[in-house]
Amino acid sequence: MKSKRIPTRSIKPALTILWCAALAMVGLRPVSSHAQRDHLTDPESELIRFYQEIDKRIDVFIKAADRRFAVINGTPMPPTKKLMKDEPDWGEVPKGTHAELLEDIAGILDEAITNIDDANHKNGKNAALTKALHKLSTASSGYLNQLATLKTKTTSPEELEAISHVADAANQIIEAAGKVPVSAEEEPKKKKP
Numbered sequence: 001m002k003s004k005r006i007p008t009r010s011i012k013p014a015l016t017i018l019w020c021a022a023l024a025m026v027g028l029r030p031v032s033s034h035a036q037r038d039h040l041t042d043p044e045s046e047l048i049r050f051y052q053e054i055d056k057r058i059d060v061f062i063k064a065a066d067r068r069f070a071v072i073n074g075t076p077m078p079p080t081k082k083l084m085k086d087e088p089d090w091g092e093v094p095k096g097t098h099a100e101l102l103e104d105i106a107g108i109l110d111e112a113i114t115n116i117d118d119a120n121h122k123n124g125k126n127a128a129l130t131k132a133l134h135k136l137s138t139a140s141s142g143y144l145n146q147l148a149t150l151k152t153k154t155t156s157p158e159e160l161e162a163i164s165h166v167a168d169a170a171n172q173i174i175e176a177a178g179k180v181p182v183s184a185e186e187e188p189k190k191k192k193p
Contacts, residue, residue: 037100039107040064043091048111050088054119058132061112062139068094068101068108069146098154102162105143109169112136130180137177140170 040048047060066078071094080090094101116136119129147163147170154160 037096037104039104039111041091041094043089046088047090048115053128054115054126055128055132055135056083057115058112058136061108061115062136063090064094065105065108065139065143068105069143071095072098072101072150073146097158098150099156099158099162102150102159102166106162106165106169109136109140109166109173113169113173130182133173133177133180134182137174140173143170144174 038045041064044060044064048057051057051060063078063080067090069075070077077093094104096104116129116133119126119132123129144167147167151160151163154163
């Protein structure tokens with residue numbers, strides 16, 4: 001069976017929409033008089049720089065968001081097994097209020113969008129690009145489920161606003177991924193009867 005090749009044209013409009021939506025979302029965020037908080041820890045930023053392949057970078061972004069959800073939900077941290085011998089460590093558990101951690105997640109999703117868009121501009125025919133977008137979309141669907149639960153547990157205006165920011169980014173990612181066909185490598189294997 002031949003694998004399906006995704007024409008470059010099919011991914012570019014979806015990524016352009018995603019990029020424009022991310023820019024609009026960043027512009028809508030209120031500017032705080034407090035010092036700007038980095039959405040990634042220094043070790044997480046090191047991991048992003050370490051991995052140059054888009055699919056590996058997206059894995060780091062997803063795990064960084066998962067770490068923040070683990071803190072918010074009071075669940076165990078996702079495992080941080082090294083894939084390569086010289087891979088940097090993940091560092092300490094992210095700290096902050098729930099609202100700060102949620103804003104971190106929104107920033108992480110925004111940066112993941114930017115990385116996908118940059119990779120598309122460099123080489124739109126890269127098969128890892130489509131895989132990365134769909135992987136991020138799948139994670140974003142899970143984030144929406146967690147946000148729905150969090151929304152019922154809080155009355156804090158800051159947390160509710162942060163939940164809205166994460167939900168906006170997640171929905172934009174899911175929408176963009178829906179416009180890009182799944183490649184043959186990503187399709188689930190069918191069991192033989």
